[in-house]
Structures are given as C-alpha cells and as structure tokens.
Amino acid sequence: MSPSDDTSPVRLLLCDDHAVVRAGLRALLSSTEGIEVVGEAGSGEEALALAARVRPDVVLMDLQLGGGMDGVAATRHLASGAAYGTGTETAPRVLVLTMFDTDADITRAIEAGATGYLLKAEQPDELFAAIRNAASGRTALSAPVADRVLAQMRSPRPALSERERDILQQLARGLGNRDIARALFISEATVKTHLGRIYGKLGVDTRAGAVAVANERRLLP
The missing domain is CATH 1.10.10.10 (Winged helix-like DNA-binding domain superfamily/Winged helix DNA-binding domain)
Incomplete structure (x- = not known):
C-alpha cells in the first residue's frame, strides 16, 4: 500500500523490541517531512495487531524481537495481507532495519516478502529515502546487502529449506x-x-x- 498522492505523508509503523531504539527512531523520523509515525510495537504479535488498526503504508521491522514471533514471521504475515484478513493489494510494505547481514537473514526476509533490507549503521538520509522508496513499491537495500544479493546470484548458495x-x-x-x-x-x-x-x-x-x-x-x- 502506498500513499494516495505525492503530498500525502508516508504512514509508518515502527517494530523493535528495544524501547530506546523505538524512541530514537520516532524522534528522528517525526522531524522528517513526508513521514508520519503512526504507531510503534515491541513484538511481532503487537505489530500485526497494531497494523490492522492504523493501516500503515510501511512497517519498519527489526528481525530479532526477543521471545515470540520473530521479524521474519511478522513480515510474512504483513506482506501477505493476512494481518488485515485481505490480499497483498492492501498489505503494507515491510522494510527490514536490523544489525544482522548474514546471507541466511537476508534470504529469509526477502522470501518472506520484505520490500527492502537496511542495516542500522545506515545514515539517516539513506533511511528516509528507503522508507519513501518502499512506500512507492521500490526495493531498498543497503549497499552491503545489495552486494551480498548480487554475490548470491553470481554464485548461488545451497538452497536449504x-x-x-x-x-x-x-x-x-x-x-x-x-x-x-x-x-x-x-x-x-x-x-x-x-x-x-x-x-x-x-x-x-x-x-x-x-x-x-x-x-x-x-x-x-
């Protein structure tokens, strides 16, 4: 789901199990033109329930969420539209924001339906651009992640289930x-x-x- 027109702010839901990280992201993003933080969740289950209520355009999703549902499972539910009880045409975009850049994590997130994959070491401007790109349906990858994806395509890893x-x-x-x-x-x-x-x-x-x-x-x- 993307904003209805160029002047509409991107409605963003934050999901991270660290309250300090969420507070920092909210402060950073709330002062950014064109992005509106409409909610924050500390778990995958909370993200699904909150997304169904506030209907964000983009969910900024951490992969490691402590106990319960992890970020990959939450991404799969959100990207499929299952959280809304509808199809993918009304599903929010999911943009992963994590510290982890292993091939396994990247593959699992993309297979689950993530629109983009960013590392927490990114500069703020890169994060802002990625959120806007995700809202428009465009893929957003950190440079190191893009390099890994290309490397996998050139030399495919074993396809483990x-x-x-x-x-x-x-x-x-x-x-x-x-x-x-x-x-x-x-x-x-x-x-x-x-x-x-x-x-x-x-x-x-x-x-x-x-x-x-x-x-x-x-x-x-």
Whole structure:
C-alpha cells in the first residue's frame, strides 16, 4: 500500500523490541517531512495487531524481537495481507532495519516478502529515502546487502529449506539428533533424513563439516 498522492505523508509503523531504539527512531523520523509515525510495537504479535488498526503504508521491522514471533514471521504475515484478513493489494510494505547481514537473514526476509533490507549503521538520509522508496513499491537495500544479493546470484548458495536451516542452527549449538528432535518437535528419523540432505547440499559428510561450511558461507542467522 502506498500513499494516495505525492503530498500525502508516508504512514509508518515502527517494530523493535528495544524501547530506546523505538524512541530514537520516532524522534528522528517525526522531524522528517513526508513521514508520519503512526504507531510503534515491541513484538511481532503487537505489530500485526497494531497494523490492522492504523493501516500503515510501511512497517519498519527489526528481525530479532526477543521471545515470540520473530521479524521474519511478522513480515510474512504483513506482506501477505493476512494481518488485515485481505490480499497483498492492501498489505503494507515491510522494510527490514536490523544489525544482522548474514546471507541466511537476508534470504529469509526477502522470501518472506520484505520490500527492502537496511542495516542500522545506515545514515539517516539513506533511511528516509528507503522508507519513501518502499512506500512507492521500490526495493531498498543497503549497499552491503545489495552486494551480498548480487554475490548470491553470481554464485548461488545451497538452497536449504526452512526446516534444514532450523536443524543446521541446532547443529551449530552442538545438539545431538535426539535433542534436535525434541527442540523441533520432530522424530529422530526425520532429523537423520534432513541431515543427509544437508550434507549433500553442503558437500560434507560430518556434522562438524556442515557447521564449518555453513559459517563460511554465512548460512546461519
């Protein structure tokens, strides 16, 4: 959803689990011409509920939101229009603003429907421009993120499924098959099946090898 005309301010909803960060963003953005902060949320669940009430044009979304729904899941709900009970034609644009720039985080956010992906190290003017671009439906990427996206296109990373990424993350924590199964509420047999696929995609044959390659290729969030 974008502003109805060039003179309408971009209606912006902030979502970050740190109150100090939200206060800083609100102060920065409220003094910016053409941008109106219409609400702020401290969790993914709160962002969905608030978005349904205030109908923002753009949601500025952090990825790491503490307990509960993370920023990727919230982005998926918002971008699909599910938060409004409608279709994508009325959905707000979601602009990710985060400290994390791993390939896994970028891929998950874009796959979830994010219009843009910015790092918190950006200059204010870059943030303002990205918000306006997002409201108009244009992609907005930080320069380092754009470089990573291009690098992925030139040399595609192994296409791991969401479940395979979950298991790989548990591997990195040092968990065995039984503990992974318990953590993800699946059977040990399912864990072993996914491990086989992960090894094949990463070109390894050990757990340590899988974690090493995942870290090297920045596949872990």
